[in-house]
Amino acid sequence: MGDYPSSTLLMCKQSIRKQNQESMIIINNLHAKIDGKSILNGINLTVKPGELHVIMGPNGAGKSTFANVLSGKPGYEITEGSVQYLGKDLLAMSPEVRACEGLFLSFQYPIAIPGVNNMYFLKAAMNAIRKYRGDSELDAMDFLKVIREKLKEVNLDDSFIKRPVNEGFSGGEKKRNEILQMIVLQPTLSILDETDSGLDIDALRTVAEGINNFRNSDRSFILITHYQRMLDYLKPDFIHILLDGKIVKSGDKSLALDLEERGYSWVKDQSSQLPKA
Amino acid sequence: MASFNASRQQSREFLLDNGFPTNKDEGWRFTNIQPIVNQEYDYGFHPPSNPFKKNLLLSDAYQININSGGYNNLDQFSEFTLTSGCTIERLVSSENNSTVKALFSTIVPAHQNAFTALNTALFQDGLIFIVPDNIRLDKPVHFHLENEIANHPTNINFRFLIILGKNSKCTIVLSNEGVGESSFSNFVTEIKLSDNSQLDYHVIQFGGENDHQITNTGISLEDNARVHAQYFSTGGKTIRNDLTVNLSGQGAECDIRGLILGKNNGLIDNHSLINHIAPNCTSNEIFKGVLTDTSHGVFDGLVTVFPNAQLTSANQKNQTLLLSKDATTNSNPRLQINADNVKCSHGSTTGELDMDAVFYLQSRGISEEMAKFMLIQGFALEILDSISNESVKKILQQAIEKYLIDIKRTGS
Numbered sequence: 001m002g003d004y005p006s007s008t009l010l011m012c013k014q015s016i017r018k019q020n021q022e023s024m025i026i027i028n029n030l031h032a033k034i035d036g037k038s039i040l041n042g043i044n045l046t047v048k049p050g051e052l053h054v055i056m057g058p059n060g061a062g063k064s065t066f067a068n069v070l071s072g073k074p075g076y077e078i079t080e081g082s083v084q085y086l087g088k089d090l091l092a093m094s095p096e097v098r099a100c101e102g103l104f105l106s107f108q109y110p111i112a113i114p115g116v117n118n119m120y121f122l123k124a125a126m127n128a129i130r131k132y133r134g135d136s137e138l139d140a141m142d143f144l145k146v147i148r149e150k151l152k153e154v155n156l157d158d159s160f161i162k163r164p165v166n167e168g169f170s171g172g173e174k175k176r177n178e179i180l181q182m183i184v185l186q187p188t189l190s191i192l193d194e195t196d197s198g199l200d201i202d203a204l205r206t207v208a209e210g211i212n213n214f215r216n217s218d219r220s221f222i223l224i225t226h227y228q229r230m231l232d233y234l235k236p237d238f239i240h241i242l243l244d245g246k247i248v249k250s251g252d253k254s255l256a257l258d259l260e261e262r263g264y265s266w267v268k269d270q271s272s273q274l275p276k277a
Numbered sequence: 278m279a280s281f282n283a284s285r286q287q288s289r290e291f292l293l294d295n296g297f298p299t300n301k302d303e304g305w306r307f308t309n310i311q312p313i314v315n316q317e318y319d320y321g322f323h324p325p326s327n328p329f330k331k332n333l334l335l336s337d338a339y340q341i342n343i344n345s346g347g348y349n350n351l352d353q354f355s356e357f358t359l360t361s362g363c364t365i366e367r368l369v370s371s372e373n374n375s376t377v378k379a380l381f382s383t384i385v386p387a388h389q390n391a392f393t394a395l396n397t398a399l400f401q402d403g404l405i406f407i408v409p410d411n412i413r414l415d416k417p418v419h420f421h422l423e424n425e426i427a428n429h430p431t432n433i434n435f436r437f438l439i440i441l442g443k444n445s446k447c448t449i450v451l452s453n454e455g456v457g458e459s460s461f462s463n464f465v466t467e468i469k470l471s472d473n474s475q476l477d478y479h480v481i482q483f484g485g486e487n488d489h490q491i492t493n494t495g496i497s498l499e500d501n502a503r504v505h506a507q508y509f510s511t512g513g514k515t516i517r518n519d520l521t522v523n524l525s526g527q528g529a530e531c532d533i534r535g536l537i538l539g540k541n542n543g544l545i546d547n548h549s550l551i552n553h554i555a556p557n558c559t560s561n562e563i564f565k566g567v568l569t570d571t572s573h574g575v576f577d578g579l580v581t582v583f584p585n586a587q588l589t590s591a592n593q594k595n596q597t598l599l600l601s602k603d604a605t606t607n608s609n610p611r612l613q614i615n616a617d618n619v620k621c622s623h624g625s626t627t628g629e630l631d632m633d634a635v636f637y638l639q640s641r642g643i644s645e646e647m648a649k650f651m652l653i654q655g656f657a658l659e660i661l662d663s664i665s666n667e668s669v670k671k672i673l674q675q676a677i678e679k680y681l682i683d684i685k686r687t688g689s
Binding site: 072094095096100104105107110111112113114115116120121124126128129132164181185 | 637640644
């Protein structure tokens, strides 16, 4: 009789472990503050390999904070919760280790770095990651071969890599540069923070194609967006609505269409009727 | 021109009457020269005892080495004259040269300040370098001064008189590598650029731990002459550069760039005066600074547009990156406009490393330390963009890298 509960426990443990192994990232009850102000108030989200999740929500809901906290930007205080990434404690890692472990953030506002050209920057990044993984570093020639191929995929010409990082780039060029970095660095989990904002129709298609070509059954994506338009190209698996630092509603692609039509107010009305956690 | 002896005597009297400036004097408010003037110096010649260091050797240049006021390769002058078509002569033996008679102490007045007076009173020697009309030199001419390590601090007062003839073109590098304990070098450089001539002028200062370097430079430009002047200063106890550019001929252009890399408790001070005297001239000036430890940087630049100088275009910029909270900078960009149809701008920024940019690099897998290294390097390297001579560029790139490795090692 005494065996029975312990074997149940074992089964539970095994099932949890299996679930962990199958999941790319498990975000559990994540709370975060900045300057004493609570922004994230208990986010739960699990992403499996190959999945594309979309986070939508009104301004100030905590979308960018969520992306920043996952990528390790300093200045945030994690007050509760945990994040398991590929079975490891993500929150204990420095930003560069997260990147080396395969996490990538496409910035909403990519930073200009005068005096550092794209080539030098991308080569340094690529080699830092290769070194971390125990691969040999690429020399300038090998790197050039890789980069030339990738430039074509995002419709940028060779002169692009000689320019200083994001310095004097148009909005569209900055976003394409983010996607270029993604396909060069080959992350397993990409967090795309409003990669579609500020793009004209052609650039939107180029960026969406870049992401689509990069998708496969091992790679996952969390896409933050305000608009439905990029989702027409990307075919997301899940849509989540973030409100006041919590995911209040999840659904499939049709949820985005509902939002487009009805705005966030109906979600707010619904969520205000929910019992407070 | 008065004879050398008469000039020396007048300058001696000027110095005795006026003394050295203190920080109560405008122009010297941030420049403490007490460590320089409260020191006894040896004025004798020190023949080189060791071969010259090769840190500053350009791969393909006419190299003239100067050591404590003497030369180690005087015999090379004649060879240089033969191959280049230019002339180079010692100043002390050229008192009766017509160029010297006409120009000595006219571009940099002997009594511009105490240090020009000191130089005029005590110069051990100098060089006259003349590029004749229509001569366009393919290789840079490199004057290199290396302070000999002596038992006693030495003071070197040295002068250059450089004339570029009409339609001529030349790259000149003046480098100073201080190694001597408490040595003090005091240069006066007078440059005349005739119509349509073009000069790339580099001043490279690698200060030793405790040495002092002072330069006073005057560049006078005639019609459509162009100068690209580049100052690079790192290390040292005191580095002070005064530069006056006179755009006297129509259509003349100057592009002045400077980079200072300060560390320990060193002071690096750049003062400049750009005078738009004739119409249609263009000046661009940018000085950048990286300062760490308790180092101190000064930029003081005045651009004056004379009443006659219509259609002037003038830009002036100073940018400083402070890497420690004890490093300080004083920036004073100034414009004085006395003509109405001109385009002028100036500005100054001082800041710390952009931590958002550090995070951006980290988010791509680059370590925090490497990210900072890349950002400082990028900030500094921008100033080298317009250098056309690859050999000069390489030396400066290496010097930036060495500075960055040095400050990383000392943990600042």
